[in-house]
Amino acid sequence: MTLLKTPLLDTIREPADVRRLPQEKLAQLAAELRAETIDAVSVTGGHLGAGLGVVELTVALHHVFNTPHDRLIWDVGHQCYPHKILTGRRERIRTLRTGGGLSGFTNRAESEYDPFGAGHSSTSISAGLGMAVARDLGGGERNVVAVIGDGAMSAGMAYEAMNNAGAMDSRLIVILNDNDMSIAPPTGAMSAYLARLISGQTYRSLREIGKQIAGHLPKFVERGAQRAEEFARGFWTGGTLFEELGFYYVGPIDGHNLDHLLPVLKNVRDAKTGPILVHVVTQKGKGYGPAEQSADKYHGVVKFDVVTGAQVKAKSNAPSYTRVFAESLISEARRDPKIVAITAAMPSGTGIDLFGQAYPDRTFDVGIAEQHAVTFAGGLAAEGFKPFCALYSTFLQRAYDQVIHDVALQGLPVRFIVDRAGLVGADGATHAGAYDLAYLGCLPGMVLMSPADEAELMHMIATAVAYDDGPSAVRFPRGEGVGVERPDRAEALPIGKGRMVRGTGEGDVAILSLGTRLAAALEAAERLEAAGFAVTVADARFAKPIDRDLALKLASGHSALVTVEEGSIGGFGSQVLQFLTDEGVLDRGTVKVRSMVLPDIYIDHDTQARQIAEAGLDANAIVAKVEGLLGKAKAGRELSRAG
Known part of the structure; x- marks a missing residue:
């Protein structure tokens, strides 16, 4: 438990306790909740700025709603730590994002106060509308509240949901947490007064009466009155867009002022009309100086010193794969003016921010709109440019139809940079890049590469630049490289060709690794050789097209062939097995073939090393797999037979 002085927060065990507090005590509760959030995240790391921005809003929502x-739905979930503290999880809040601890996002399995899980953005309005319709069909009375940030409102899914909701009569409350774009800044007391006025029963009743009267007037008068009312409200509030989508708009209001928030939330809670959008303006990092001054750096943090704000980052002699990609692309762009870079609201996460500093006119951040990003890249490719579309593996999933229909089917040379491929540590299952090898590898004409180290990544970026015959993808994991020396200039690799790394190509077992599992394969080989096995290790480089000559050589020259990849069932290993089956190699019964892949489960948040071990993809697991195929130490068996 924290050593902070939080006398009021100490009395809160569940939101019912918040509702029992008098309104004049809520500001103190918010201050203590903010301090607790800062202290907890300083211990665990995690998403800080967004949570600090919604402290007052969190208190107000749990005070007003039952x-x-x-149902209270937090979009994405970056901002849910204060919510978790108030909903019975305070004692575990310092286990955030650690093995066996609390998730960094909302999670249905974790608490009844998390009615919908999140990790990806822009899902809250759709889920909320589904819950509202279910309530209506079941004859219920509960409120459904979706809290969505202005960044998440840049995704088309949010507008699809609003368009649907606006055409229905279901009561749904959407809180637009505007903390960056400032769609319409609040104007102090006047803005708060207007928001309270137009959210109240009196105004809404007068508005309905006006509509009824206008309905009995000539059509041109009715249309004129309607337009005048919309203009007046749009002029004062900036809500015309949401009104056109069918929402009753309220705001903007100061999201840090409880005196402004509470009466508006009570009004919309008690309203019996259809969908309502409340526009709340907040500040990321509110109440913590370092986070206020650098919202981007304090969006997601590692452990930090509360007093100074200094983040405690582990030192590494190797650069991150993300940085190696960015520097490689910048180098290639110096020689090729057709190279452009695209990201979807993740410039720093994907390294595109560095490219943007060097080539701002050739850099495009399209917002949280992965579908658009892919088709936009397709259009650039169709006109002869070389677009590099950099997305996390888990976010590329959201644009799969566009990858197929708008790129692959047309043979357009879009270069996909698939960052965070494989297990990602503390972000857990929602962000794991487990499926890209399977969902990209099944597409005709796709070239799919995965580097074993930093130098290989550089060569693969050069390969992608040079390859113009269709779509390609380079996948690499989160975190640092292995520390190999990088070449002065990268060279394009021959498409679909792997490399031998260790051994003669003949022996007891061949380990065919894809991507950064090569280091574990080499460690396993060393231990197996010490036990008397003759081991070959090869780096596939390409998940598609596979190196058929290499696969045949390894299968024909060894008693066992083991493929290793940090991806789901249906990926690289499946490609190899399909090929060897088609060639009749497995019919001969001369080689045992096994694929080591991620298990068919969702792996929870933990360190990456522990996740890899749990998945059975570390050196220990590779050794065990080989011993399971060929028996224990070969040298020991031979000595036994000789005796």
């Missing part, structure tokens, strides 16, 4: 009976 959660968990009323």
Whole structure:
């Protein structure tokens, strides 16, 4: 438990306790909740800025609404730490994002106060509308509240949901947490007064009366009155867009002022009309100086010193794969003016920010709009440019139809940079890049590469630049490289050709690794050789097209062939097995073939090393797999037979 002085927060065990507090005590509760959030995240790391921005909003929502009976849905979940503290999880808050601890996002399995899990953005309005319709069909009375940030509102899914909701009569409350774009800044007391006025029963009743009267007037008068009312409200509030989508718009209001928030939330809670959008303006990192001054750096943090704000980052002699990609692309762009870079609201996460500093006119951040990003890249490719579309593996999933229909089917040379491929540590299952090898590898004409180290990544970026015959992808993991020396200039690799790394190509077992599992394969080989096995290790380089000559050589020259990849069932190993089956190699019964892949489960948040071990993809697991195929130490068996 924290050593902070939090006398009021100490009395809160569940949101019902918040509702029992008098309104004048809520500001103190918010201050203590903010201090607790800062202290907890300083211990665990995690998403800080967004949570600090919604402290007052979190207190107000739990004070006004009867959660968990009323459904409260947090979009993405970056901002949910204060919510977790108030909903019975304070004692575990310093286990955030650690093995066996609390998730960094909302999680249905974790608490009844998390009615919908999140990790990806822009899902809250769709989920909320589904819950509202389910309530109506079941004859219920609960409120459904979706809290969505202005960044998440840049995704098309949010507008698809609003368009659907606006055409229905279901009561749904959407809180637009505007903390960056400032769609319409609040104007102090006047803005708060207007928001309270137009959210109240009196205004809404007068508005309905006006509509009824206008309905009996000539059509041109009715249309004129409607337009005048919309203009007046749009002029004062900036809500015309949401009104056109069918939402009753309220705001903007100061999201840090409880005196402004509470009456508006009570009004919309008690409203019996259809969908309502409340526009709340907040500040990321509110109440913590370092986070206020550098919202981007304090969006997601490692452990840090509360007093100074200094983040405690582990030192590494190797650069991150993300940085190696960015520097490689910048180098290639110096020689090729057709190279452009695209990201979807993740410039720093994907390294595109560095490219943008060097080539701002050739850099495009399209917002949280992965579908658009892919088709946009397709259009650039169709006109002869060389687009590099950099997305996390888990976010590329959201644009799969576009990858197929708008790129692959047309043979367009879009270069996909698939960052965070494989297990990602503390972000857990929602962000794991487990499936890209399977969902990209099944597409005709796709060239799919995965580097074993930093130098290989440089060569693969050069390969992608040179390859113009269709789409290609380079996948690499989160974190640092292995520390190999990088070449002065990268060279394009021959498409679909792997490399021998260790051994003669003949022996007891061949380990065919894809990507950064090569280091574990080499460690396993060393231990197996010490036990008397003759081991070959090869680096596939390409998941598609596979190196058929290499696969045949390894299968024909060894008693066992083991493929290793940090991806799901249906990926690289499946490609190899399909090929060897088609060639009749397995029919001969001369080689045992096994694929080591991620298990068919969702792996929870933990360190990457522990996740790899749990998945059975570390050196220990490779040794065990080989011993399971060929028996224990070969040298020991031979001595036994000789005796």
